[in-house]
Amino acid sequence: MSLSLPAGRAHGLVGESGSGKTLAALAIMGLLGDRARIAAGAIRFRGEDLRRAGPRRWRALRGHGMAMVLQDPLSALDPVRRVGEPIAESLRLHRHLDVRGAREEAVVLLNSVGLPDARRAAAAYPHELSGGMRQRALLAAALAGDPSLLVADEPTTALDAAAREQILTLLDHERSRRGLALLLVSHDLSLVARHCDDGSIVYAGRIVEAGPTGRLFSTPRHPYTAGLVEAGLALDRPRRAAGHALPVIPGSVLPVERFGEPGCAFHERCPRADSACAVTPPWSARLPGEGVACHHPLEAS
Amino acid sequence: METPALEIQALTVELLLRGAGGVRRRAVVRDVSLGVRRGETVALVGESGSGKSTLARAALRLLPAAAGSVAWDGVDVTRLSPARLRPLRRRIQLVFQDPQASLDPRMAVGSQIAEPLAIHRIGSPGDRRRRVAELLDQMGLPRSIAGRLPAGLSGGQRQRVALARALAVDPDVLVLDEPVSALDVSVQAQVVNLIVDLQRRRGLGYLFIGHDLRLVRWLADRTAVFQGGRIVEEGATEEVFTRPRHPYTQLLLTSSPPAR
Numbered sequence: 001m002s003l004s005l006p007a008g009r010a011h012g013l014v015g016e017s018g019s020g021k022t023l024a025a026l027a028i029m030g031l032l033g034d035r036a037r038i039a040a041g042a043i044r045f046r047g048e049d050l051r052r053a054g055p056r057r058w059r060a061l062r063g064h065g066m067a068m069v070l071q072d073p074l075s076a077l078d079p080v081r082r083v084g085e086p087i088a089e090s091l092r093l094h095r096h097l098d099v100r101g102a103r104e105e106a107v108v109l110l111n112s113v114g115l116p117d118a119r120r121a122a123a124a125y126p127h128e129l130s131g132g133m134r135q136r137a138l139l140a141a142a143l144a145g146d147p148s149l150l151v152a153d154e155p156t157t158a159l160d161a162a163a164r165e166q167i168l169t170l171l172d173h174e175r176s177r178r179g180l181a182l183l184l185v186s187h188d189l190s191l192v193a194r195h196c197d198d199g200s201i202v203y204a205g206r207i208v209e210a211g212p213t214g215r216l217f218s219t220p221r222h223p224y225t226a227g228l229v230e231a232g233l234a235l236d237r238p239r240r241a242a243g244h245a246l247p248v249i250p251g252s253v254l255p256v257e258r259f260g261e262p263g264c265a266f267h268e269r270c271p272r273a274d275s276a277c278a279v280t281p282p283w284s285a286r287l288p289g290e291g292v293a294c295h296h297p298l299e300a301s
Numbered sequence: 302m303e304t305p306a307l308e309i310q311a312l313t314v315e316l317l318l319r320g321a322g323g324v325r326r327r328a329v330v331r332d333v334s335l336g337v338r339r340g341e342t343v344a345l346v347g348e349s350g351s352g353k354s355t356l357a358r359a360a361l362r363l364l365p366a367a368a369g370s371v372a373w374d375g376v377d378v379t380r381l382s383p384a385r386l387r388p389l390r391r392r393i394q395l396v397f398q399d400p401q402a403s404l405d406p407r408m409a410v411g412s413q414i415a416e417p418l419a420i421h422r423i424g425s426p427g428d429r430r431r432r433v434a435e436l437l438d439q440m441g442l443p444r445s446i447a448g449r450l451p452a453g454l455s456g457g458q459r460q461r462v463a464l465a466r467a468l469a470v471d472p473d474v475l476v477l478d479e480p481v482s483a484l485d486v487s488v489q490a491q492v493v494n495l496i497v498d499l500q501r502r503r504g505l506g507y508l509f510i511g512h513d514l515r516l517v518r519w520l521a522d523r524t525a526v527f528q529g530g531r532i533v534e535e536g537a538t539e540e541v542f543t544r545p546r547h548p549y550t551q552l553l554l555t556s557s558p559p560a561r
Binding site for chain 2: 016017018131160161162163164165166187188189224227228231234235236245246247248249250252253269
């Protein structure tokens with residue numbers, strides 16, 4: 001998998017559950033743990049090879065250089081600490097503020113992410129806030145170290161529609177204001193198309209297509225991307241009373257045990273597959289950051 | 302006029318909340334009226350915590366009513382004893398969001414589909430086996446799956462098993478609580494098409510709880526908007542989506558992704 005995240009731009013990593021998108025995000029953050037490792041390749045952050053970074057360096061990087069927001073804010077926040085505490089702690093650590101200054105700055109930060117009564121929210125426990133408010137608090141904690149890369153893994157999946165758009169708009173706003181590089185990991189291609197500049201489509205552990213999100217959405221080249229786009233668009237057409245069924249990608253996602261088998265991982269579900277697809281399709285790039293891995297890509301008509 | 306398969310009238314449901322001050326009662330559903338006819342899909346939308354799932358559980362009589370009534374096919378079940386209720390329960394069945402949580406991980410798929418038939422003492426063991434095979438066919442699942450455990454199935458397959466189990470006793474109404482939101486994007490459409498197809502063939506009434514407003518618009522004949530335990534707007538789906546009258550509905554619609 002290859003990705004490049006320029007400052008100030010948002011990149012969407014789109015894939016279904018089990019596609020490997022979250023694992024990629026964890027690898028970038030150095031959070032693979034004991035059960036996984038980077039077998040090959042490199043991750044460079046502002047020119048620094050992160051595979052050489054030791055635990056001390058990682059602690060300095062995480063929070064200050066790079067930060068992460070997870071899907072479920074309740075499990076990411078400590079239930080017995082007041083919401084403002086981890087934010088203030090991060091501010092003390094990374095911005096060298098004193099206890100009192102950090103506490104004040106935490107309130108400022110909570111206010112800036114749109115918590116209506118920031119002082120009260122800072123003193124509240126996580127369970128006292130709504131899901132949307134918790135996610136805002138978590139974002140404030142992530143921004144406390146003034147990172148240059150923010151990795152957000154399904155940050156709005158656990159939220160309802162109203163809170164979802166508010167959080168995404170807030171992410172847009174903070175990204176452009178701070179010049180953040182944002183990696184937005186999501187299963188939702190239309191959400192990525194609305195909030196990201198570039199996108200990569202992940203299937204069975206590989207990027208099968210990448211490019212500017214507008215192009216990915218309007219003229220997808222990989223049949224899998226096309227299937228995802230089609231499935232989303234169909235809901236905007238006249239409803240089923242007219243006798244329409246939703247277009248379907250047949251079959252189900254490749255189980256992880258079968259990742260890395262020779263051939264195109266999508267071929268069993270693909271309407272364009274033929275004998276050529278028994279060979280793993282090479283990545284064919286048109287421009288840097290734009291390409292497709294498919295023997296029979298769709299051409300713009 | 303045709304008797305609705307499910308009719309809820311002026312229903313209030315109270316939950317008991319245990320807190321520092323002892324047990325308090327709180328009305329989570331207030332004065333709600335709603336009907337579902339055969340062959341009709343009625344959607345409940347509203348933010349999480351608005352009481353949609355509580356209403357659904359009261360409609361199934363899994364929760365008692367504090368006031369108002371619930372009727373299945375014209376029979377008032379609000380205050381029926383468990384013994385009187387049991388034979389009627391087959392009329393209305395529930396499909397949950399997460400089939401992983403709703404299926405028994407240690408029981409073979411075929412036995413789980415047959416279990417409601419056994420509970421309702423429908424058919425001989427041989428009849429039930431035939432019925433399971435028939436249901437698997439209708440769900441587009443291979444019959445060989447009957448001997449497997451849920452863990453060996455994909456998410457889409459598990460949700461098809463949950464549908465088969467719910468349909469085994471030939472209900473009039475299915476309550477579908479976020480039935481596809483836990484599924485992979487590329488599998489959701491398959492299950493949605495199945496749900497539509499089953500309704501067409503069996504004349505089922507659906508009470509559909511959903512977050513995805515585009516799916517609701519595509520699927521539902523009527524839509525009821527829930528806020529704070531009350532229905533604030535209800536009408537034909539297209540009417541509600543194109544000419545929302547209540548401010549909360551307007552907020553809900555503007556905060557969901559724009560149509561492309």
